[in-house]
Amino acid sequence: MISQVTIIAPGLLGASLGKALHANQLAERITIWARRAETRLDAADQDWCHNAAETPECAVAGARIVVICTPVEAIAPMVARIAAHLPDDAIVTDVGSTKSLIARVCTQTLQATAATFVGSHPMAGSEKTGMRNADADLFRGKPCLVTPLPETSEPAVRAVVAFWRNLGMEVASLNPEKHDEIVAHVSHLPHVLASVLSAQLGTRDASWRHFSGNGLADTTRIAAGSPALWKSILEQNREEVLRALDGFDTELQSLRSALANEDWFTVLNLLERGKAFRDKLTPVRRDGGPEHTP
Amino acid sequence: MISQVTIIAPGLLGASLGKALHANQLAERITIWARRAETRLDAADQDWCHNAAETPECAVAGARIVVICTPVEAIAPMVARIAAHLPDDAIVTDVGSTKSLIARVCTQTLQATAATFVGSHPMAGSEKTGMRNADADLFRGKPCLVTPLPETSEPAVRAVVAFWRNLGMEVASLNPEKHDEIVAHVSHLPHVLASVLSAQLGTRDASWRHFSGNGLADTTRIAAGSPALWKSILEQNREEVLRALDGFDTELQSLRSALANEDWFTVLNLLERGKAFRDKLTPVRRDGGPEHTP
Secondary structure, eight states, rough: OSOOEEEESSSSSHHHHHHHHHHTOOOSSSEEOOSSSHHHHHHHHHOOSSSOSSSSHTTTTTTEHHHEEGGGGGGGHHHHGGGGOTTTOOOOOOOOOOHHHHHHHHHHHHHHHHHOOEEEEOOOSOOOOOOOGTTTTTTTTTTEEEEOTTOOOOHHHHHHHHHHTTTEEEEHHHHHHHHHHHHHHIHHHHHHHHHHHHHHHHTTTTTGGGGOOOOHHHTTGGGSHHHHHHHHHHHHHHHHHHHHHHHHHHHHHHHHHHTTTTTTTHHHHHHHHHHHHHHOOOOOOOSHHHHSSS | OEEEEEEESSSSSHHHHHHHHTTTTOOOEEEEESSSSSHHHHTTTTTOSSEEEHHHHHHHHTOOOOEEEEOOGHHHHHHHHHHHOOOHHHHEEEEOSSOOHHHHHHHGGGSSSSSSEEEEOOOOOOOSSSSGGOTTTTTTTTTTEEEOOSSSOHHHHHHHHHHHHHHTTTHHHHHHHHHHHIIIIIIIIHHHHHHHHHHHHHHHGGGGGGGGOOHHHHHHGGGGHHHHHHHHHHHHHHHHHHHHHHHHHHHHHHHHHHHTTTTTHHHHEEEHHHHHHHHSSSSSSSSSSSSOOO
């Protein structure tokens, strides 16, 4: 059992984490800090929350593990803010969906302390947000990527891997650059395409949407996500997203040429390759519920 | 009540049509023809099917309305095959998801006869296929586009509009070129993008798919559709699909430049426009069941 877990900025993910730690008796004490006083009061009312601190500096006092659940652009500033207040040997992790920049900056920030940063990306977000949608089972069966740097202390990495695994997650460890390359392709690129398609159709006659079906609805569903949140993700992972876009563009231009030249062999081949990939996508999380993080 | 409806090639749509006509007592007699003898035998066993003819020429004898339910590339050849055997004043329609080429060729084919062609696109397909998934309620509440040419006889158009409306469909009438432009954007373009994204991801490390979530699963779902069927649709609607791709590409390149130049105002604006369109997509057919035709 972990003596104290501190959750900074408990929204859907952070509050679900608190509930899950409590339900599985994994932490003796759970402390939170939230920017809004109302959220702190709400949290203090819940059975999983033992202490809602007034400041992040106070919240990390006594913590064995600190989990930063802010939007991606606020993670490194928060680590800088709490650095001097962390107990010796504390481990700081996060739930951000980009990792390269965060891992580098936060590791550097904590170099002068006896605490360690180990980045995490639990892939258990939802289109729902906020503490009131929190769910103790949010993490169960979902993938979690833990992204140490080469110099990160082994025991700290093992502790973070165990932390998520104890919540039922399927944990893999890989370097932050590889993480960002993968999510640029399997998460950020699909989001960008859904947004571009939706934005483009938004320039057309408004009546057209009445003639669309579930195909368009599914293809564009993630475009309904928060623009501010996604802008931050694209900012943090700009270079990898650009590379993923280039790969997509090469394939798209090849299909476009094939259509223009009536090269139906190439068109059919692309449709078949697309089907082959889609048919193999494991439906592990097709439970009708949560979707991919952010 | 219609004296006789003949359904050529009853798969999911055609057999659902037979069931729906029977359940709503809209036809005195329903005759079918299917290419495979086994399908003809299966149909003959069902209470909605009064006659499973041995040839399409025999199947149309006595028909008031003939509905061609073959894949799009086989519709015009089938109309040519049955033309000389159609009763006077018979109306021929179809369920194809492209309309321009089909309406032009089929109208010309029937010019020498006393029968009339009026194209239809009931948007009530599903990823399920075949007679055994047929559902008498498949059409209820879904859109249907009826696509007469300027010279098509008014009474025939009214009869086809009434035919689909009596099955509970929301029928709109528009010219075949406009139909093809709209579906190129709201159906064929999303399909192409889902296929290109899937094909592209299929070239990457096979382990990556384990790190994806419901976002990718939804965005690529339609890429699992039949490559042969979709190749035919792209063949029939090639020019409009190319135009829709151009519009998409303009928007994509503008986002790409904004990302490359760190022009976050433009990125945020595009994400916001995408969300605005998606938020307004009417969830009329989000019943977890059928999707867009084909």
